[in-house]
Structure formats: structure tokens, C-alpha cells
Amino acid sequence: MEYNLVLKTWFKPQTLKKALALLHKKQAHHFLFFRHAAALVCEDDITAMVNIVTGTGKHKFVFRDGWCSQCVAGKTGQHCHHVAALAMLCLCEYEKKNRLQPVTMAFADSHWQKIGHYLSERLKPGQTTITWHENADHMRLSVLQESGLSLQVRLHSEAAAELQGLGITDKNKPPAKQKDILVPLAQELAQKTATENERALLQRGSTSKQMHNDQSCWMWLARFLFLHLPAEDISLSLHDSGRFMLRPSGQTELFELLLARHHSWELLRQLDPESYGFCLLPPAQQFNRVQFNDDGNTIVVENRCRLSDGTRHNLATLEKQRYGSRYFLNNSFFTLAPVPPEERIDEEEKKVLSLFSLPALTEKKNHRFYGLLQCDPRFSQTQQTGSAG
Numbered sequence: 001m002e003y004n005l006v007l008k009t010w011f012k013p014q015t016l017k018k019a020l021a022l023l024h025k026k027q028a029h030h031f032l033f034f035r036h037a038a039a040l041v042c043e044d045d046i047t048a049m050v051n052i053v054t055g056t057g058k059h060k061f062v063f064r065d066g067w068c069s070q071c072v073a074g075k076t077g078q079h080c081h082h083v084a085a086l087a088m089l090c091l092c093e094y095e096k097k098n099r100l101q102p103v104t105m106a107f108a109d110s111h112w113q114k115i116g117h118y119l120s121e122r123l124k125p126g127q128t129t130i131t132w133h134e135n136a137d138h139m140r141l142s143v144l145q146e147s148g149l150s151l152q153v154r155l156h157s158e159a160a161a162e163l164q165g166l167g168i169t170d171k172n173k174p175p176a177k178q179k180d181i182l183v184p185l186a187q188e189l190a191q192k193t194a195t196e197n198e199r200a201l202l203q204r205g206s207t208s209k210q211m212h213n214d215q216s217c218w219m220w221l222a223r224f225l226f227l228h229l230p231a232e233d234i235s236l237s238l239h240d241s242g243r244f245m246l247r248p249s250g251q252t253e254l255f256e257l258l259l260a261r262h263h264s265w266e267l268l269r270q271l272d273p274e275s276y277g278f279c280l281l282p283p284a285q286q287f288n289r290v291q292f293n294d295d296g297n298t299i300v301v302e303n304r305c306r307l308s309d310g311t312r313h314n315l316a317t318l319e320k321q322r323y324g325s326r327y328f329l330n331n332s333f334f335t336l337a338p339v340p341p342e343e344r345i346d347e348e349e350k351k352v353l354s355l356f357s358l359p360a361l362t363e364k365k366n367h368r369f370y371g372l373l374q375c376d377p378r379f380s381q382t383q384q385t386g387s388a389g
């Protein structure tokens with residue numbers, strides 16, 4: 001009922017009734033959306049398209065440029081039931097708040113969009129193994145990468161066929177037979193929504209990074225999952241393997257994404273980790289601990305950090321807790337504060353760091369480092385030896 005209320009500005013009541021009947025009779029076969037446009041394939045390969053743009057005043061959004069391959073828009077610009085059915089499919093409940101919003105706008109702000117973008121960036125062809133497993137009542141998509149990234153999705157066979165058509169293909173198996181209309185339709189959506197700069201690039205046979213990502217098969221998968229798995233039902237947790245895992249809270253077999261460990265933070269930072277119960281700590285301060293080793297002849301420089309709660313950790317040991325640019329410890333993420341250039345001791349310097357090179361080093365380096373050494377009662381004696389040598 002609410003659909004009628006929202007759509008009455010653009011469609012006559014009898015058109016909406018016919019559109020609803022079309023959907024009930026399952027005559028809508030493919031629904032695609034891309035940026036601010038959407039398309040529908042109905043019975044007899046009739047295609048409809050529409051743009052959804054931000055509105056002004058009482059309309060938060062506006063359906064514009066409705067187009068159908070079979071029908072001509074009425075004299076008053078009123079569109080047919082194919083376009084109306086497409087418009088109905090374009091509306092989704094916004095964050096379970098009982099308010100209808102176009103999928104195009106909801107997706108742009110969604111976690112699924114971020115997941116799709118991450119997958120497009122990470123799952124490069126040639127570095128990714130895609131396998132479609134056929135089962136009695138469903139298909140299972142399995143995507144693996146040496147980086148540790150693993151993606152499993154359970155789908156109906158029609159959905160699997162659609163996604164194969166949009167590029168998620170198993171190199172060992174021929175893709176399911178496609179309707180010839182799907183790929184050209186997806187391309188047309190991309191062309192219709194391209195910016196002026198992107199059109200210029202397309203004419204030169206090139207593409208923008210954004211368009212490349214938007215057209216990636218992984219973004220098509222993300223759009224599909226957005227329509228079927230609400231992002232608020234997705235949980236984020238640490239898997240036994242030490243990798244972060246995204247999966248639906250209830251029906252766990254539908255979707256599972258294990259992140260590539262050293263590329264975890266790239267996605268996690270965008271998903272608001274605090275909303276999943278994780279803490280974000282201020283950057284940890286780095287410092288060097290300088291001491292003699294057991295035989296008393298060599299000085300050992302240890303890179304350490306101090307967390308906001310005062311706890312100190314050896315960075316080498318902490319490496320096991322690293323997920324890209326962030327460390328994860330006791331349910332909290334933190335990064336390291338940069339070290340001022342004058343306080344840095346690089347690896348080369350560590351290698352040559354001996355008792356005899358110390359005076360030279362301390363002259364070049366800061367006074368804080370020198371001060372640390374002086375605190376060691378053994379040092380005051382050995383330093384003299386060093387200077388004398």
C-alpha cells in the first residue's frame with residue numbers, strides 16, 4: 001500500500017495495479033541497479049530503465065527518464081507498468097525503519113557497497129580461484145586467494161547464473177547459459193550513469209578507477225547481497241584462524257567472508273568496528289629500549305610501544321597481532337604514533353651498533369637516546385672504554 005503512496009506522483013493507480021500483478025505473476029526476471037539507475041527484464045525480453053535522482057522539497061528522490069523497450073510514454077509523460085514494476089523493485093525499506101528509500105541511494109551508503117569495493121580492489125584476476133559448486137537445490141560460490149581471503153556464498157541457481165553472466169566465472173566450467181540481454185543491459189546502465197569525464201575516457205577506450213570498480217563482478221555480487229541480506233544482520237568476529245570474519249548472524253551458511261589478514265584494516269575501518277563491539281584506542285607511543293645482551297658485549301635495541309593504558313609491548317612480539325596498519329589486542333584496535341625523525345634508529349644502524357660506535361651514534365642521534373644509555377650503570381664504565389678506543 002505504501003508503495004502506491006510513494007509512487008503515485010509518477011504512475012497512475014491502474015498502472016501500479018498492473019505493475020503489482022506483473023511482479024506477482026513472476027514476470028520480472030532480472031532486476032539490476034547501478035549507481036543512480038536501474039533496469040528490469042520482463043517476460044518476452046521487454047526491458048525497462050529508470051533514473052533515480054535526489055529530489056527537492058517534499059520529494060527526497062525523483063524517478064526520471066523512465067524508458068520501456070515496448071511501450072511509449074503517455075501524452076502526459078506517464079509511464080507503463082513495466083517502468084512502474086521497476087520503480088517498485090527500486091524501493092526498499094530503509095534500515096528497517098518502515099520508510100521506503102531507493103536501493104540506489106541506500107546501497108551507496110551501505111556496508112555492502114564497502115564490502116563490494118574491497119572485494120573489487122583485492123580480488124584481482126589471476127590471483128583468485130573462483131569455483132562454483134553445484135548442489136541439489138542450490139549453488140555455492142567459493143572464492144579463494146593465497147592472501148588468506150576466502151569468500152563463500154550460497155545462492156539459488158538463477159541468481160548464480162545471473163552472477164556468472166556478470167563475470168563471476170569458474171575457469172574450469174562453462175558459465176550457465178545466459179539470456180543475451182543481461183550483459184548489454186549492465187553495460188548500458190554503466191554508460192547511462194557515466195560522468196562527463198568518464199564518457200570522454202570511454203571514448204578513448206579507457207575507464208575511470210571508480211567505474212572500473214563499479215563494473216566489477218564483485219560489486220555486482222555486493223548489490224545482489226544487499227538486496228537479500230540486510231547489512232545490519234551481518235556480524236563481524238575474529239575467526240579461529242586469526243582472521244576477521246563477516247557472516248549473517250543467523251543463517252550462517254548463506255555468506256562468509258574471511259579477510260586477508262594484512263588487508264583487514266582496509267575494510268574494517270570503513271565498517272565502524274565500534275558498532276560491532278570493538279574498541280579503538282589512541283595511537284601507541286613508540287620508544288626504543290636499549291640494553292646489553294646476556295654476554296654483556298652487545299647492545300640490543302628493542303622497538304617497543306606504550307598503549308594509552310600504560311602497558312608496554314615489544315613490537316616484534318606484537319607482529320602476531322597486526323592486521324595491516326592496525327594492531328588488535330584485547331578486543332581493541334590501535335596504530336602506532338609516528339616517531340619523530342631525530343628519534344629513529346633504522347635497521348642499518350642497529351646492525352652496526354656496537355660499544356665502539358656508540359659515541360659517534362649518540363652525537364648524531366638525539367639526547368634522549370644518549371640519556372637512556374647513561375642510565376645503565378654498566379654503560380658509564382664501558383663508554384669510557386669505547387671513547388678511549
Ligand SMILES: [Zn+2]
Pocket residue numbers: 048068069070071080081082083
Ligand atoms: Zn512497457
